[in-house]
Amino acid sequence: MKKLLIPFVAFCLMAFTQVDNADLAVNDKKVPSVKVKTLDGGTFDMANISNDGKPIVISFWATWCSPCKKELENMAEVYEEWQKETGVKIIAISIDDARNSSKVKPYIMSKELPYDVYIDENQDFKRAMNVNNVPHTFLVDGNGNIVWDHNNYSEGDEEHLYEEIKKLVGKH
Amino acid sequence: MKKFLLAALSFGVAGSIQAQSNFGQVSGNFGLDAQYYFADSLINAKEVQEKTRMNSFANINYSLGKFKAGFRYEAYLKPLQGFLPGWEGQGVMYRYAQFTEDKFDITVGGFYEQFGSGMILRTYEERALGYDNMLDGIRVKFNPYKGIYLKGIYGKQRLFWELAPGIVRGADAEIIVNEVLDSLMANSKTRVIIGGSFVSKYQDPTDVNYIMPANVGSFAARMNLIRDKWNLSAEYVHKVNDPSNDNGYIYKDGQGLLIQTNYATKGFGVSLSAKYIDNMSYRSNRYEGFTNVFINYNPALTRPHTYNLAATLYPYACQPNGEVAFQADVSYKFKKGSLLGGKYGASVAVNFSSANGLDSTKYNPENDSARKSYTAKFFMPGANKYFRDFNVEFKKKVSDKFKFTLMYAYFEYDMEVVQNLIGKGTIYSHIGVAELNYKVNKRNNLRMELQHLYTKQDKGSWATALLEYTYSPSWFVAVLDQYNYGNPDEHHQLHYPYFTLGYINNSSRISIGYGKQRQGLFCVGGVCRAVPASNGFIISITSSF
Numbered sequence: 049m050k051k052l053l054i055p056f057v058a059f060c061l062m063a064f065t066q067v068d069n070a071d072l073a074v075n076d077k078k079v080p081s082v083k084v085k086t087l088d089g090g091t092f093d094m095a096n097i098s099n100d101g102k103p104i105v106i107s108f109w110a111t112w113c114s115p116c117k118k119e120l121e122n123m124a125e126v127y128e129e130w131q132k133e134t135g136v137k138i139i140a141i142s143i144d145d146a147r148n149s150s151k152v153k154p155y156i157m158s159k160e161l162p163y164d165v166y167i168d169e170n171q172d173f174k175r176a177m178n179v180n181n182v183p184h185t186f187l188v189d190g191n192g193n194i195v196w197d198h199n200n201y202s203e204g205d206e207e208h209l210y211e212e213i214k215k216l217v218g219k220h
Numbered sequence: 221m222k223k224f225l226l227a228a229l230s231f232g233v234a235g236s237i238q239a240q241s242n243f244g245q246v247s248g249n250f251g252l253d254a255q256y257y258f259a260d261s262l263i264n265a266k267e268v269q270e271k272t273r274m275n276s277f278a279n280i281n282y283s284l285g286k287f288k289a290g291f292r293y294e295a296y297l298k299p300l301q302g303f304l305p306g307w308e309g310q311g312v313m314y315r316y317a318q319f320t321e322d323k324f325d326i327t328v329g330g331f332y333e334q335f336g337s338g339m340i341l342r343t344y345e346e347r348a349l350g351y352d353n354m355l356d357g358i359r360v361k362f363n364p365y366k367g368i369y370l371k372g373i374y375g376k377q378r379l380f381w382e383l384a385p386g387i388v389r390g391a392d393a394e395i396i397v398n399e400v401l402d403s404l405m406a407n408s409k410t411r412v413i414i415g416g417s418f419v420s421k422y423q424d425p426t427d428v429n430y431i432m433p434a435n436v437g438s439f440a441a442r443m444n445l446i447r448d449k450w451n452l453s454a455e456y457v458h459k460v461n462d463p464s465n466d467n468g469y470i471y472k473d474g475q476g477l478l479i480q481t482n483y484a485t486k487g488f489g490v491s492l493s494a495k496y497i498d499n500m501s502y503r504s505n506r507y508e509g510f511t512n513v514f515i516n517y518n519p520a521l522t523r524p525h526t527y528n529l530a531a532t533l534y535p536y537a538c539q540p541n542g543e544v545a546f547q548a549d550v551s552y553k554f555k556k557g558s559l560l561g562g563k564y565g566a567s568v569a570v571n572f573s574s575a576n577g578l579d580s581t582k583y584n585p586e587n588d589s590a591r592k593s594y595t596a597k598f599f600m601p602g603a604n605k606y607f608r609d610f611n612v613e614f615k616k617k618v619s620d621k622f623k624f625t626l627m628y629a630y631f632e633y634d635m636e637v638v639q640n641l642i643g644k645g646t647i648y649s650h651i652g653v654a655e656l657n658y659k660v661n662k663r664n665n666l667r668m669e670l671q672h673l674y675t676k677q678d679k680g681s682w683a684t685a686l687l688e689y690t691y692s693p694s695w696f697v698a699v700l701d702q703y704n705y706g707n708p709d710e711h712h713q714l715h716y717p718y719f720t721l722g723y724i725n726n727s728s729r730i731s732i733g734y735g736k737q738r739q740g741l742f743c744v745g746g747v748c749r750a751v752p753a754s755n756g757f758i759i760s761i762t763s764s765f
Contacts (some may be wrong), residue, residue: 077245080283081320088446089413090396091369112524145344146337147519150480151549153451154489158551159567170334171344178249178279178764184727197727199762203657203665204692
């Protein structure tokens with residue numbers, strides 16, 4: 049019984065922690081320092097992402113995930129306008145493993161997706177960002193704080209993301 | 221165990237205090253799947269004594285500067301049907317503390333790690349599949365010089381609610397040659413990365429039947445060349461004799477080779493891969509089966525399909541005892557304004573994959589005192605076809621409101637080998653899919669999938685229709701029907717309707733479903749588990765913070 053109780057109590061405490069933390073989340077949650085792979089085999093620390101003080105979108109995806117690819121392809125159609133209006137940058141994080149990671153670059157290039165792309169093959173970044181399943185999209189403000197996130201993708205969701213981006217740059 | 225829990229608890233308390241004073245950060249996620257089961261003799265859904273079953277978990281992570289710690293609480297009461305019964309229970313198996321500074325990264329407790337492509341070592345977790353071969357022990361990463369990455373691991377693997385008996389030790393080195401020799405290679409257009417690993421497991425050799433090796437060592441070497449639009453990578457792995465339940469307790473060495481190359485330019489990409497695997501099942505308990513305590517990961521070189529009939533009826537899984545596999549994947553984008561591209565552009569993707577058994581010769585048992593069982597020709601496919609998949613996908617956006625995808629696939633699938641169903645033989649099937657998407661306006665979207673699978677084998681032909689309506693960004697509702705109209709047994713020409721309603725708010729998602737699900741394989745990212753037929757309600761919740 050004790051074995052049961054301790055994790056339960058811990059869990060309840062965590063639930064309260066979440067409430068406390070939620071109020072502060074806006075100023076509190078930074079992109080964690082986790083290493084991912086670049087498309088040319090190098091290593092990149094995600095804590096070092098920057099966009100000259102402008103917002104950054106981080107989108108988790110995989111080559112085997114249809115809604116993820118829809119999101120990336122739909123955002124590509126409006127990306128030019130988004131960049132012109134808000135200066136936003138999109139970073140796509142592939143969680144593909146050895147089975148598909150070699151298809152990531154051909155996919156990105158053939159679809160002409162103009163994003164910064166990294167591969168999180170061991171899913172370290174996915175774990176650090178508490179992603180349950182893909183697609184999962186985060187919005188990071190100019191100071192590196194995570195200000196908004198959304199799980200799943202359905203057609204039109206990018207409009208809401210864009211509203212959030214515009215709020216950040218004061219164009220709302 | 222208790223000590224660790226208390227430690228985890230105190231992290232939590234500390235976290236709640238510190239989050240308020242802006243010291244450190246607490247984050248985590250939560251997931252729950254519960255199902256209420258009805259018996260349905262028609263689809264062979266057996267009565268479930270508990271009526272409802274539930275899988276759930278929560279990860280809690282705390283970080284403060286260079287320090288991180290966390291744990292995952294899990295409860296399977298009882299595990300959903302299709303999960304191995306060993307999952308039953310609740311508690312904390314995964315908890316860790318990690319310290320990172322410039323050149324060092326030290327983890328104690330549970331961790332997930334991969335050397336190279338994973339063919340020699342990969343621990344990972346896929347909760348939806350009930351797969352978790354986490355290592356529990358110590359991991360040190362060391363970056364002594366720019367471009368040089370060293371890793372060492374020492375631990376035991378998770379087996380449900382305990383640790384497997386074998387001790388796993390390993391080291392890995394990766395060198396980005398261009399960064400190490402930057403003065404020499406500053407102008408080189410070619411990037412060179414080399415790597416090597418050593419992994420060994422120890423298990424008590426006591427056995428009633430055989431003289432077992434106490435230590436089983438393995439090594440791997442890899443390289444990656446990148447130049448301009450080209451990328452070539454290869455990894456070779458070798459394992460000394462490792463008699464196990466998987467290989468029938470033979471004393472043959474194992475080996476594997478994976479070669480992948482790709483070429484990518486604007487609007488066009490191609491990827492080619494080849495793989496040879498011989499006797500490469502590697503577990504930290506030689507007597508285990510199913511997907512338990514694999515030390516390594518043998519990737520299947522096939523396309524992970526996403527449409528229901530293509531994805532779940534006959535998906536291929538790599539055969540670790542031996543296979544030779546090839547894959548080619550080509551994607552091309554038709555330019556806007558071209559004949560096929562039209563006003564909004566279109567794209568086509570072609571994929572072919574094959575897997576054969578080994579070209580092997582059995583020893584005559586009288587001359588096989590060393591119990592090696594067979595010899596195999598290196599990298600030569602044998603006559604046994606395990607799998608073939610040829611598929612073409614065409615996507616086109618017709619207008620601002622309407623777009624569609626057409627997919628055709630041809631499968632050959634040896635059910636005896638892949639699913640271990642003796643007497644089932646090979647399935648030959650043709651699959652056609654049309655996905656139509658109508659975007660009513662910015663928020664409202666309708667999506668329809670029509671799928672058909674034609675085969676004369678197994679359960680015969682299937683037709684599937686799906687209709688999904690989404691109200692961005694929060695609501696979705698979908699109706700799916702799978703109809704096994706071609707079943708050779710007329711009493712089994714059944715409909716499997718399924719209804720889902722869901723709501724999403726930022727990172728939280730809740731959905732309820734009701735209907736019949738056919739017996740089949742459920743796959744995530746190409747790893748599958750068998751799911752028995754069921755009839756019932758499903759509630760699913762995920763959240764993160």
